Amino acid sequence: MKDTLILGIESSCDETAASVVANGRKILSNVIASQADFHEQYGGVVPELASRMHVEAIYPTIRKALSDCNLTIDDIDAIAVTYGPGLVGALLVGVQAAKGLSFVSGKPLIGVNHLKGHIAANYLCFPELEPPFLCLMVSGGNTMIVEVRDYCDMKVLGRTLDDAAGEAIDKIARVIGLGYPGGPKMDKAGQGGDVTRYSFSKTHMKDSLDFSFSGIKTSALNLINECKMKGQDIDIKDFTASYQHHIASILCDNTMKAVNMTGIKTLCLAGGVAANSFLRAQFESAADKNDIVLRYPKLGLCTDNAAMIASCGYYEYINGARADLDLNAAPSLVFE
């Protein structure tokens, strides 16, 4: 039987990406034009500059994704594009490109929720993985526990009520001078550090699977200021190790609660923070103890990419979803 080929397009933040995926599972090409080095000088993503860079990169990126697998748009079955959540100007570039391509080629257009895309990254790495499973989705702007009942049927069981775990890491990385992007830099800085040396506040959400990270961030800031006032140096290795271990333990405790509540024993991690080695170590150990099948995408598929959008778009496509040419960017797209 002929493969179903989906062209995925992603531009929700600072990566312009395009990819071709067969049957939702096999990556034929995966092109990412990252702006991270450019935004580093500003200490974070500058939305207007990100939009302009997407405009420059979008068509060369799509062309490369097709030529890398010797295909043309005529060979593609459908075009899947991230339409939210994300930066409005950045999203608009991908959405407009996808709509233009869909209009001239006559290929169906599929709008993809970026967060559902992150979950689908696991399908690209684990051919045997099928719903139902639980997924902890931890990215720069979102933290949630999702029950994936079927490919297109998901329910959010818990979510952060304030900051995302990624934000809590990025902000403290900036304050201690690690720069941008903070996540990978803090991960590296904490390797081999003493995870018990510094302690931070823990917010318990009684009878709930929700998270709160703003108090932890504040307690880290207070600790840094206190040390400064006392003229003491912070040991960056131990501090970053303790902080990441602390955040990972909150994520892990709540996710294990969800496993116990639902009885679902297959657990996936997804999103940029799923690349964190402290997080992975804690989940590996909890999975071992609780007899859980744990899956997480390889590093390059945890952070933003278009292969995950093509994979998610494939399942939406075979489920009958179609977007019109009035598809618009939805910066605050919700995920229930």
Ligand code: KG4
């Ligand atoms: O999923 P993603 O690429 O973009 C969003 O959709 O948000 O996630 C970006 C987040 C950033 O907060 C970044 O610092 C974090 O993922 N990140 C990490 C690591 N690699 C990326 N955080 C902790 N440890 C890492 N190794």
